[in-house]
Amino acid sequence: MLDWTVPTATRRTLSLALLGALLLAGCTATPTNRQVSLPVPDGTSADSSQPTAQREHARILASYGGVYENARLQATIEKTVELLVAASERPDLKYRVTMLNSPAINAFALPNGHLYISRGLIALASDKAELASVLAHEMGHVIARHADIRAEQARQTAIIGTLVNDVLSDPETGALALAKSKLTLASFSRAQEFEADGISVGMSARAGFDSFGASRFLTAMQRNADLKTPGGGGEARTVDFLSSHPATPERVKNALVNARQFSGPGAGERDRADYLADLDGIVYGEDPSEGFARGRRFQHPKLGFTFTAPPGFALDNTAQAVLGLKDGGGEAMRLDLVSVPAEQTLTDYLKAGWIENVDAGSVEEFKINGFSAATATAKGEQWSFRLFALRFGSDVYRFIFAAKAMAAPSDRAFRESVSTFRRMSLKESAQIHPLRLRIVTVRADDTVDRLAKRMAIADHPLERFLVLNGLTAHDALKPGDKVKIVVE
Numbered sequence: 001m002l003d004w005t006v007p008t009a010t011r012r013t014l015s016l017a018l019l020g021a022l023l024l025a026g027c028t029a030t031p032t033n034r035q036v037s038l039p040v041p042d043g044t045s046a047d048s049s050q051p052t053a054q055r056e057h058a059r060i061l062a063s064y065g066g067v068y069e070n071a072r073l074q075a076t077i078e079k080t081v082e083l084l085v086a087a088s089e090r091p092d093l094k095y096r097v098t099m100l101n102s103p104a105i106n107a108f109a110l111p112n113g114h115l116y117i118s119r120g121l122i123a124l125a126s127d128k129a130e131l132a133s134v135l136a137h138e139m140g141h142v143i144a145r146h147a148d149i150r151a152e153q154a155r156q157t158a159i160i161g162t163l164v165n166d167v168l169s170d171p172e173t174g175a176l177a178l179a180k181s182k183l184t185l186a187s188f189s190r191a192q193e194f195e196a197d198g199i200s201v202g203m204s205a206r207a208g209f210d211s212f213g214a215s216r217f218l219t220a221m222q223r224n225a226d227l228k229t230p231g232g233g234g235e236a237r238t239v240d241f242l243s244s245h246p247a248t249p250e251r252v253k254n255a256l257v258n259a260r261q262f263s264g265p266g267a268g269e270r271d272r273a274d275y276l277a278d279l280d281g282i283v284y285g286e287d288p289s290e291g292f293a294r295g296r297r298f299q300h301p302k303l304g305f306t307f308t309a310p311p312g313f314a315l316d317n318t319a320q321a322v323l324g325l326k327d328g329g330g331e332a333m334r335l336d337l338v339s340v341p342a343e344q345t346l347t348d349y350l351k352a353g354w355i356e357n358v359d360a361g362s363v364e365e366f367k368i369n370g371f372s373a374a375t376a377t378a379k380g381e382q383w384s385f386r387l388f389a390l391r392f393g394s395d396v397y398r399f400i401f402a403a404k405a406m407a408a409p410s411d412r413a414f415r416e417s418v419s420t421f422r423r424m425s426l427k428e429s430a431q432i433h434p435l436r437l438r439i440v441t442v443r444a445d446d447t448v449d450r451l452a453k454r455m456a457i458a459d460h461p462l463e464r465f466l467v468l469n470g471l472t473a474h475d476a477l478k479p480g481d482k483v484k485i486v487v488e
């Protein structure tokens, strides 16, 4: 992450060390500087005695925030799948659906019929026809056996996919976008995507859903992706369903052409009121129990720590690490945690090759708010690094600060940032709540602007309100309409 432009072998080693700090070796795919083997977080490490499908399931859960439990939504999704199955060419196939506790906009299917759908995607959809279009698309991949034997074999080595690091070529957004782009399924071909779209529209229409759900949802997804906001809410930068499922204008156009073969707009079921009622109260955006940033401050209630990044930094929480980038891109940081044996000193740890080119003479041990810590410097070709390792509970927290030009003020700011690392109080942890979707009824005097002001989102609330509700700035709201807003 921190070493974007060094062109030699050094680059590979160093950037992999940085990128892959929490990416334990989990598969045998050959890493390049664009692809890193999959993360296998503690507790879900690959056990070769487990069946592949079970391993994949564990990896997916680990990468997408675990299961999102919501009985009402789960029932709606299962009912939708049931209707689709009955209308499909393969009513004999069985599906299982897992909701993922992830703000990303994502859905995918394993060849065994296990479907996954993120709560971020569920929140973006505005009716059951849109939901059905996504589920039917994934079922379409299963029905058409797109994940054929060859893909299945590929999966066994590169299981779900690879870390997509094309974003690295754009250092300004690269660091922040990085781990958001972590796992994508082995991509299907463009032709397969179009085929799945075609199957989806037909299946949805025969199941009684409005066949324009796909074109609406693809449009919503594209608009959501266009809300690029460095340092903002997070999901907009996500490289996810879009990367494996490009919502190109062409795909939207195709979905429209397909839909018109079945019916005119408004013919099928949308069931918007029921769907929105299902969404009321669901978690929106990052789940703070897994760590979150508010401005420069990062808090992780579950792990029980907080710290504040140096001035000018925007933070992004990812499954593997907390990443930070300073305005202008000249400085960056990464925080992750690892297990280090209690008998290994932090000095030894820093010298032991966590990253290359550590200046052994620079290592010093000290205390941060009662925790043992050690620091050192390291030098790459274009970046200089200030490293910290800090023991907290049974883990070691690793901070890497990087600067293109490591002057004294930067180094001081890095030290000051680490000195803010401390344990959160129980009271602090108890006060943290996620953002949630609320379904509200439009009143006679409501306007788009007024409703957008109720959004508990500082970053482009109006645009987010519009995208979330499938509205444009010119759309008039009718009293009695139901809309989604995001609240504390």
Ligand SMILES: [Zn+2]
Pocket (backbone or CB within 6 Å): 137, 138, 141, 188, 193, 196, 244, 245
């Ligand atoms: Zn697809």
